[in-house]
Amino acid sequence: MSTVYRYEIVRINASPTMNTNYLHTFVNPVFVGDKVNPNTQDSELLTVIAVEHYQESSVLYCE
Numbered sequence: 693m694s695t696v697y698r699y700e701i702v703r704i705n706a707s708p709t710m711n712t713n714y715l716h717t718f719v720n721p722v723f724v725g726d727k728v729n730p731n732t733q734d735s736e737l738l739t740v741i742a743v744e745h746y747q748e749s750s751v752l753y754c755e
Contacts, residue, residue, distance in 0.1 A: 697721050698749040701730045704741060708751045715749055722752055730754075 698715045699722060702708050722728060727737040738754035 699752045704755045
């Protein structure tokens with residue numbers, strides 16, 4: 693059984709939506725300094741600046 697980590701990727705100075713339709717899943721936990729790909733059109737790797745954890749998911753603040 694593998695653990696799935698759910699994150700919403702948010703750009704710095706934006707607010708999270710807390711909408712489950714915008715969650716990205718990873719098989720490994722994500723930490724500050726990691727680079728993530730939001731999987732959107734014309735997406736680029738974003739650097740994680742901060743992580744906030746909530747009951748339903750976590751938020752990755754990126755630049």
